[in-house]
Amino acid sequence: MRGRSSRIDREVRGWLRGAPPPRWVRVLPVILLAGITVATLVSPDALDIGFLLGAIPPLAVLSYGPLATALLGALVVVVLNVPATRLNHPGYTDLLTISFVALLSVLVSYVRSRRDEQLTLERTVAKAVQQAVVPPLPKRVGAVGCAGLYQAAEHGTLVGGDFFDVREGPYGVRAVMADVQGHGLQTVTTVVSLLGAFREAVLDQPGLEAVAGRMDRRLTVDSAKVRHAELFATALLLEFSADLRSVRIVSCGNPAPVLLHAGRARVIGVPAGVPLGLGMPGVDPPKEVTVALEPGDRLFLASDGVWEARDSSGTFYPLVERLTGFAGAEPEELTGLVWADLAQHSGEIHDDTTMLVLTPLCSSG
Known part of the structure; x- marks a missing residue:
């Protein structure tokens, strides 16, 4: 990667x-x-x-x-x-x-x-x-294969508002993809805070909703210290079961993952909860969804920079259609193929672009 x-x-x-x-x-x-x-x-x-x-x-x-x-x-x-x-x-x-x-x-x-x-x-x-804030993603975390790609929108910078991480803890392998409000270097502090909250919660929070709650509290506290900060972030959290036959998903305003199954791609239906840090009273917390997995399944996560990319006529990038065409590619090649196709579709990219491919390696066990 x-x-x-x-x-x-x-x-x-x-x-x-x-x-x-x-x-x-x-x-x-x-x-x-x-x-x-x-x-x-x-x-x-x-x-x-x-x-x-x-x-x-x-x-x-x-x-x-x-x-x-x-x-x-x-x-x-x-x-x-x-x-x-x-x-x-x-x-x-x-x-x-x-x-x-x-x-x-x-x-x-x-x-x-x-x-x-x-x-x-x-x-x-x-x-x-960058390596201190977002270390290079290993090819494998526990029994889950990982392949990712990240490109900051601001030219000349290597760190932006998007980030992802995959960690193994006592409750299984957990992954996060998040998009912090804004672009460029001004988002680094928020990225560091959210990553720290996620990595701590992976170790001591038994539920995925509780992990999201820990990250939300961290961002709310940080925002309260800055006048008119209005910090918020969208996030997608995943947790693989011990036997890797299912994955639990929580969405905090982030686009849902795409399931690559039997050569086809489909978006997983996940209720989009409130973004982290908004703290809106009377709004229910994000709900967890469990999705069954079969041998050979892969999960493709992408940020708004991919989903909302448009060509000169205003047409959105057809990610699901393209993923179906690229379904036979290896996970390490898949992100590169999507990036090249995205650049051809949209020309100059104006948003942070983040992709993550997660592959359970022992689904048949």
């Missing part, structure tokens, strides 16, 4: 948003230098194209450090002074201009390299924070 998330992160950022430049950008200065040199050598007449060499040092800045940029700048000056190329005819205007551009490009490359080092350090710290 971690390798796929890193690859997808590079695809989302793009080379104009901090990802390494593509290969064609790196080789472009060399190709341009070689092309101009060859063109002038094979031409029977002098070609007044020396000015094109001035583009090579600035192009080098996009991919190379100051030493490589200086080397390419020096090669440009050498080519300008080779008599056979006749690029410095009739005067030295091109030579002086390009020499100045080359020196300036070396300076710019030095500044860019230093800033890239700082950005790399900041991303390393951000990854460390």
Whole structure:
């Protein structure tokens, strides 16, 4: 999961948003230098194209450090002074201009390299924070296989308002997927609080509704400390029975899971309770639903970023239909297939995107 998330992160950022430049950008200065040199050598007449060499040092800045940029700048000056190329005819205007551009490009490359080092350090710290807040999901928790994908909506960040976790405790394997109000770094504190409440409740709360109640209390207390905070979060909680032949589900305003059974996908009917943290008086707490499982069944959980994604015409992403088509894929591949199809359907994604696939591994026992 971690390798796929890193690859997808590079695809989302793009080379104009901090990802390494593509290969064609790196080789472009060399190709341009070689092309101009060859063109002038094979031409029977002098070609007044020396000015094109001035583009090579600035192009080098996009991919190379100051030493490589200086080397390419020096090669440009050498080519300008080779008599056979006749690029410095009739005067030295091109030579002086390009020499100045080359020196300036070396300076710019030095500044860019230093800033890239700082950005790399900041991303390393951000990854460390992400792993501390939401550690990498193991492939298996107890007797339940796990595969997940998470992409923050805010470009340049690795942590957002969505999170999931799967834990084994004295009452079985429990999982949570939640969506905190808002996006980006301002939601991290709330994510940490809810995750802590969930992990504690997994160990000491015998009922799934009580786990939801613990998380709701945590969010209500945190919200009370901040004036006009209005913090809330939707959540979906699951608990697998000891024999893995059933799963108990509680929804606090989160989209219901999809059951993948015998090559088909269907949404499980779960009453959507009140989101965590709202504390609305007179409203019943979320109700638990028990669903039978058969060997080979899988549960697919997705956030609003998947369910509510739309194309240019406003059509929602047909998740259930797509999952039926992808039903034969391995759990580790399923999230990647949905992500690629979602990106093609909707273009740019504007919401946190979270997916989790849970597979009971011993359903037949």
